[in-house]
Amino acid sequence: MTIKQSALKTYQLLKATADVAEKSLEGRIQHYRAHLKSEEKELRTYTQKAAADLLGCNNRTLKRRHDQGDFDHIEIRRGANGHYAYTLSNIYAMAEVMGIDADHRDKDDKLQVIVINSLKGGCGKTTSMVNIAAALATTNIKRYRIGIIDLDPQGSSSSFFPPSEPDPITVGDLMRDCIDLEENETWEQIVSDAFLPTHIPNIRVLPSGMDDFYFEHEIATILRESANYDQTRHYHKLLEKVIEPVKDQFDIILIDTAPSLNFMFYNALMASTSMLIPVHPEAVDFDANNKYLKRLGEIYHTVAALGHDGWDFMQFLVTNYVKGNHSQRDIVKDVRSAFGRQVMSYPINHSSAITASSSSFNTIFDQKTSDSLASRESLVKAQENIKDVVDELEMLIRSNWPSTQSQLEATK
Ligand SMILES: Nc1ncnc2c1ncn2[C@@H]1O[C@H](COP(=O)(O)OP(=O)(O)O)[C@@H](O)[C@H]1O
Ligand SMILES: [Mg+2]
Structure with a gap:
């Protein structure tokens, strides 16, 4: 195979640019690490x-x-x-x-594994997910045990919940099975330890890392070389294998994903019990969302054929909604008339408090009103808004838990 002289030049240019990019990235990662040291990150205190x-x-x-x-x-x-x-x-x-018991799921209540996905980058997947997780954990006394899995190798949600270790095991490490067990170590223990504590007492995070990008490449190679489809089936179930050993340690697991229908995503679907699809109410985004749904249906077919149990719910969540914007309002109308009750009742509104807290990788529940860069009023409003969304989500989750059903029966 001969490479043209002109292509060689492009290749050399790319290599030189990659070197610069790598140095810049290293610098930025170090900067983030210094900035995000978990021991420095503290949840707000309460009066x-x-x-x-x-x-x-x-x-x-x-x-x-x-x-x-x-x-x-x-x-x-x-x-x-x-x-x-x-x-x-x-x-x-x-x-x-005070005898206020934690309100965890019972053993007959299924662990809820909620995947947040959309093909559209920037539609608010990560922002919505981290704020929902923080609200679920901090705005009630139920003490839900919450796991966050960051399936986006860019690691945005890991930045909001900085792991308590500098060089943590990532979800990709576990899925790629590149951990060598030492004597006396078990897979169960490794996985359990990999869900690291965060600054919020009942949230643990399984972070991502840049190396997790290799996952797609490795799996593609394995699949290409594998002659027998049946042998490849378990590559869709690698995330399930990661969740299985920690099932009893959580009530709710939230999975943030990259805007891609890649192999990581197949794995997320396979492990999921429910799905949340953020929709940013702009015309191009709504069109993209509709195209995405067609693909999602096709992909789900594969997942169903591999034995998936079906979702407890699939909801659309309107995100970053600018109140008073007429064109956004019309699109939300279209979303609601198309998908009816599958659209969450409350959108997540565009909020200067969310913008301000996100810029320092904080959720709006991490900070006291006095510490926020945004006005007290906008922080309180945004917190109330997310709380409304979370109340509905909690209802959806709990309506699938038999223990909640029997609690409701008992109060009738
Ligand atoms: N409700 C909101 N209010 C203000 N800014 C938001 C809101 N939701 C998302 N954003 C901003 O939009 C951008 C993209 O959001 P992000 O959650 O990173 O999207 P995704 O994860 O889908 O790529 C970010 O800059 C984020 O701060
Ligand atoms: Mg994201």
Whole structure:
């Protein structure tokens, strides 16, 4: 095979550019790492009033409990003003004292594995997912055990929930099976340890890394070389193999994906129990979404043939919606008339608080109103908005849990 002189020049140019890009990327990654050290990232603290709200009691009850010494064994810091500054872990410990049980799923309730996907880049997959996860974890006292799997090798959601280790095992490492087990180590333990704690006490993250990009290439090579289709079937189930050993440790797993219908995505579908599709209400994005749905149907056919159990729900979520924008409003109307009840009741509105917090890889629930770069009003509004979305999501999740059904029956 001869390579043309002109192609060789292009190749050399590309190599030189790649070298520059790699150096720049290394610098940026180091910068991010320094910036994102998990021990530096702290969840907001709560005032006594906010803690009481979360615990479903009033300020006076908490004060009385303090006076009685009920919380003396909990290490609660005080802020500069001398008032208690409760961490979420403090509040969980207080809930234990107060007999407020965690509201986890029962053993007959299926772990919910929700995939967030759309073929459209920039439609708000990551932003919506990280804020939904944070709201599920921090705005109630149920103490859901939440797992985040970052299936986008660009690692955006891992940046919002920086793993507690500098060089963590990634989801791609586990799926590619490139971990050598040492003596006495089990696959179950490795996987469980790979879901690292984050700054939010009940959220653990299985991060992604740049090397996870190799996954697609490796799988493509394996499939090309494999003569027998049946032998290749388990390559669709690699993510299931990662989730299986930790199933009992979570109530809800959220999976962020790249805007691509690649092999990682097949794996996400295979492991999923439900699907959330963000739709940015712009004409081109809505058209792209409709084309995507056709492809999704075709892909799902393959996944169904491999034994998938079907989804508990598939919902569209309108994202980054600018209130008062007429053309966006018309598109949302179209989305609703096309997909009816499959569209979440509330859109996630465009919010300056979300823009501001995202720029420092924070969710809007990480920060106190006083720390936000946006106005207090816009932060509160955005938090209320996400909370509305999460309430509906929680209802969808719980309606598939028999234990919730029987709780409802009992209160009839
Ligand atoms: N509700 C929102 N309010 C403000 N900005 C948003 C909102 N949703 C998304 N964005 C912004 O839009 C851009 C793309 O969002 P992102 O979540 O990264 O999309 P994706 O993951 O689909 O590629 C980001 O800059 C993000 O901050
Ligand atoms: Mg993303």
